[in-house]
Amino acid sequence: MASALKFGYYSAQKELLKKELSVSVWPELPTDKELAISAYRKQFTTSRKTFAKTDLGTGNNRIASVSKVAKSSSISRINGQFLYALVRAFQPKSILELGTCLGVSTQYLFHGNKLAKITSVEGCPGTFGVRQGLSSQDSEQQIQFLNQSFIDFFNSVETQFDFVFLDGHHDGKATLQYFELLKPLLLNHTIIVFDDIHWSADMFNAWKQLKQAQGFRSFELFQFGILVKM
Numbered sequence: 001m002a003s004a005l006k007f008g009y010y011s012a013q014k015e016l017l018k019k020e021l022s023v024s025v026w027p028e029l030p031t032d033k034e035l036a037i038s039a040y041r042k043q044f045t046t047s048r049k050t051f052a053k054t055d056l057g058t059g060n061n062r063i064a065s066v067s068k069v070a071k072s073s074s075i076s077r078i079n080g081q082f083l084y085a086l087v088r089a090f091q092p093k094s095i096l097e098l099g100t101c102l103g104v105s106t107q108y109l110f111h112g113n114k115l116a117k118i119t120s121v122e123g124c125p126g127t128f129g130v131r132q133g134l135s136s137q138d139s140e141q142q143i144q145f146l147n148q149s150f151i152d153f154f155n156s157v158e159t160q161f162d163f164v165f166l167d168g169h170h171d172g173k174a175t176l177q178y179f180e181l182l183k184p185l186l187l188n189h190t191i192i193v194f195d196d197i198h199w200s201a202d203m204f205n206a207w208k209q210l211k212q213a214q215g216f217r218s219f220e221l222f223q224f225g226i227l228v229k230m
């Protein structure tokens with residue numbers, strides 16, 4: 001019963017979001033794109049290499065397995081398909097991703113609109129190097145990968161964005177701070193996707209505050225909290 005109610009709620013939110021974006025049907029990820037993204041992901045999930053992973057909170061390094069990070073931190077296929085559908089439907093021109101990791105979610109964003117300029121930010125030098133070393137995709141001409149902390153990025157950015165995917169530093173206070181820093185960079189009708197809103201009580205409390213933001217409509221879809229600037 002509880003799961004039926006939950007499912008009904010998500011479906012209703014999805015319908016509302018479709019209405020808000022004037023989308024009749026959510027675009028499906030074509031098989032060739034799905035295969036390309038799977039091949040991209042597989043380079044990392046089958047790697048036997050290790051690297052120095054920096055915890056951006058403490059600054060501590062630990063040796064991590066590329067394969068384990070790829071499996072535990074990269075977006076799932078189902079959520080990736082939804083991210084793709086959002087970009088495909090909305091066709092943003094300027095996309096910001098905070099939290100590249102190995103770039104799997106970046107691939108879904110890229111395939112959603114190959115003409116969009118994508119800026120993707122990753123603070124851990126080791127993770128940044130692993131992605132850079134293994135991926136030689138032509139897609140990257142459209143994508144600017146930056147090895148910076150989110151705060152350093154906000155201190156130097158001059159671009160504006162009409163689609164933002166925030167998938168890193170899952171801390172409530174930090175998420176609220178990033179939202180404030182994002183506000184002056186947003187174009188009208190920008191979509192902001194907050195990942196992992198159920199990560200912790202603290203993250204969910206932050207999402208409850210974000211939902212109240214003036215001038216935005218909010219939607220909740222499984223682990224995503226979505227704000228659309230009006």
Ligand SMILES: C[S@@+](CC[C@H](N)C(=O)[O-])C[C@H]1O[C@@H](n2cnc3c(N)ncnc32)[C@H](O)[C@@H]1O
Nearest residue numbers: 074075099101104105123124149150167168169
């Ligand atoms: C969950 S992973 C991103 C996964 C990726 N979006 C995907 O689905 O393929 C989060 C990433 O954010 C990075 N990160 C966390 N806090 C950060 C910060 N304050 N500045 C820059 N990068 C940060 C981490 O190093 C990690 O690689």
